[in-house]
Amino acid sequence: MVAAALCLSLVAGCAVGGDDDEDSQLLTVFAAASLTSAFTRIAEDFERENPGVEVRLSFDGSSGLVDQIAGGAPADVLASADVRSMDRAVAEGLVSGEPVEFATNILTLITPPGNPAGITGLDGSLDGTRLVVCAAAVPCGYAARALAASAGVELRPVSEESKVTDVRGKVSSGEADAGIVYATDARAAGDRVEQIPIPAADSDPNRYLIAEIDRPGATGTGSADAGPAGSGPAGSGPAGSGSDPARRFLDAVTGEAGRSVLADHGFGPP
Incomplete structure (x- = not known):
């Protein structure tokens, strides 16, 4: 039984494989919170296929993850839920090679079971309700505001x-009347929430990107036989070759098996 993957403490981290083994090679992956279930599954499969590599997952809002990496937090791989956060990581020299888009996601409204506030969509029915959204700096928050603005909704x-x-969590617990989340989060909540699709969201999905972190000592850098990061199509060439765990993990995410896991969790193709 693997350990729970949701882990926001940078000190403790979150090892998918359980207890640390002094002979194992640690691979630390920072990923957007919406990837929790999918990346936990991918990491489990990756550990089985790569004996001796232990994957430690840390989930948070994408902008917060970039803040942490910029502040010196140890990480080997970054997976963001938007282009803006990854662009910032590239601009600040935090990643190695060209980031790879690996999935898409759309926004949706959710309510507690029974929709007690009578929400009908991204419209005036939200007025006076206990609406919860992501902060503007977080990809889901930025996208929600852009979507609302295009619909003429404040x-x-x-x-x-x-x-x-x-x-x-606030919607499923009944603390809020409605929330704007990704479709994958609504799917993961199951019957603990009701979903109200936002049709306009289909035309402008969030794009997810992944890249290796460029820092001294990172497992994702310095492999002599792995070739330059991003030097070939994701999952099919030099970007995933060699003995480097970070590059192999990128392959696992962007390759056929990873795409299948992501699709199972409701993500769209890149």
Whole structure:
């Protein structure tokens, strides 16, 4: 039985494989909170296929993850839920090679079971309700505001969260009347929430990107036989070759098996 993957402490981290083994090679992956279930599954499969490599997952809002890496937090791989956060990581010299888009996601409204506030969509029915959204700096929050603006709707949330899973949690617990989350989060909540699709969201999905972290000592850098990061199609060439765990993990995410896991969790193709 693997350990729970949701882990926000940079000190403790979160090892998918359980207890540390002094002979294992640690691979630390920072990933957007909306990837929690899918990346936990991918990491489990990766460990089985790569004996001696232990994957440690840390989930948070994408902008927060970039803040942490910029501040010196140890990480080997970054997977963001938007282009803006990855662009910032590239601009600040935090990643190695060209980031690879590996999935897409769309926004949706969720309510507690029974929709007690009578929400009908991204419209005036949200006025006066306990609406919860992601903070503007977080990909789901930025996208929600852009979507609302295009629909001519002013969002008046009672709470702004640092990650999308917290929005989902407040709605599923009944603390909020409605929340704007990714479709994958609504799917993961099952019958603990009701979903109200936002049709306009289909035309402008969030794009997910992944890259190796460029820092001294990172397992994702310095492999003599692995070739330059991003030097070939994801999962099919030099970017995933060699003995480097970070590059192999990128292959696992962007290759056929990873795409299948992501699709199973409701993500769209890149």
